[in-house]
Amino acid sequence: MPHTHRRDRWNLRIRGDVNVRRIPELPFGSFKLLPAVGKYALGGAAPKDYLVFGREQAPSSAYIAKAARLTGGRPCECVTEHLIARLGSLLPLRVIQARLVRLRRTRSGRSEVRFLSRDFLRHPADRLVHGVELMAQWLDVSKDEVVAAFSRREELQLYRCDYVLDALRCAAEFDEYPRLARAFGRMLGYDALIGANDRHPMNWGVIRDVTMHAPLRFAPVFDTARGLFWQHPDDHLRSVEERGDVEQHVEAYAEGSHALIGRPGDDDSSKLNHFDLVEGILLSRPEHLTDGMLEVVDRFSPVEAEQLLRREFSCILTPRRLRFIVRLLHYRHGRLRRLIDGR
Numbered sequence: 001m002p003h004t005h006r007r008d009r010w011n012l013r014i015r016g017d018v019n020v021r022r023i024p025e026l027p028f029g030s031f032k033l034l035p036a037v038g039k040y041a042l043g044g045a046a047p048k049d050y051l052v053f054g055r056e057q058a059p060s061s062a063y064i065a066k067a068a069r070l071t072g073g074r075p076c077e078c079v080t081e082h083l084i085a086r087l088g089s090l091l092p093l094r095v096i097q098a099r100l101v102r103l104r105r106t107r108s109g110r111s112e113v114r115f116l117s118r119d120f121l122r123h124p125a126d127r128l129v130h131g132v133e134l135m136a137q138w139l140d141v142s143k144d145e146v147v148a149a150f151s152r153r154e155e156l157q158l159y160r161c162d163y164v165l166d167a168l169r170c171a172a173e174f175d176e177y178p179r180l181a182r183a184f185g186r187m188l189g190y191d192a193l194i195g196a197n198d199r200h201p202m203n204w205g206v207i208r209d210v211t212m213h214a215p216l217r218f219a220p221v222f223d224t225a226r227g228l229f230w231q232h233p234d235d236h237l238r239s240v241e242e243r244g245d246v247e248q249h250v251e252a253y254a255e256g257s258h259a260l261i262g263r264p265g266d267d268d269s270s271k272l273n274h275f276d277l278v279e280g281i282l283l284s285r286p287e288h289l290t291d292g293m294l295e296v297v298d299r300f301s302p303v304e305a306e307q308l309l310r311r312e313f314s315c316i317l318t319p320r321r322l323r324f325i326v327r328l329l330h331y332r333h334g335r336l337r338r339l340i341d342g343r
Ligand SMILES: Nc1ncnc2c1ncn2[C@@H]1O[C@H](COP(=O)(O)OP(=O)(O)O)[C@@H](O)[C@H]1O
Pocket: 042, 043, 044, 045, 046, 047, 064, 066, 096, 117, 118, 119, 120, 121, 128, 202, 203, 222, 223, 225
């Protein structure tokens, strides 16, 4: 019987909340890990390596291979980041190219789950300018001065939509600005659909070609890992279901997802959620940004998203977790549609 079959599969193969056996394994010797230091240094707090296929001197492809950090190494963290990136692939915006794998690092040891994102700095002249550096350049101060001046709680005063647009305008040359502003708006639309909680100024940026041969461009959206119940173990979701609280839980979770970008023209730096931010954008309608944001939200189809999740994740995540994620996406999309349609 299919039901028993599925239960057995979960009981036997689950590690945490994830059926790790269904995550493809990269065999020992098929890749090389370069520690993320020196030439390959990467920021961020999650443990990560630089992974290459092919020869190291001229790798055929290179990825940032990230392990789980905050959930005691639970693979669900990596799976959720992958799932969010896959949803991004349905939308008209550039997100990192993602893979979910298990790495077999020794011949006999246990493999580990990693989230891979393809290195988007493919050209040697490409540099990622993080949001914090962009703002520092605009203010004509150092990055450290910006960090010192704005604590995490005060950041919304600086990372306000309109100020970010000013910084993009200041960094742009010739006709680059409209594309940059639109891409920034697309990222905000995506974040609003997902409820991305961690879009701090090291988690977005622009790519500059230091030889000035290529135009400044908005970086593909990366590090969208905090959303869609990433931090809730399945046990927790089960108890919510058993209490009959699913609807309230989904709503409270959605309304409690904070945006880390402030509303245009709004000095209030208290926490706001993505719906407050979208409402603020719709009131002042900053040029290009609004178009980008609406383009992404308009394109999103909860049905299509559900199909993708069922196709790609029903073997890896529990049916319960997928149900919660789908409900949340429906809620978020419905709430955004009502704001946009003025209902
Ligand atoms: N696909 C990528 N290509 C190039 N650089 C990347 C990529 N993914 C991440 N980075 C760089 O690595 C840093 C850390 O990665 P991130 O995904 O933000 O990890 P963490 O979860 O630890 O913050 C980013 O701020 C960015 O500079």
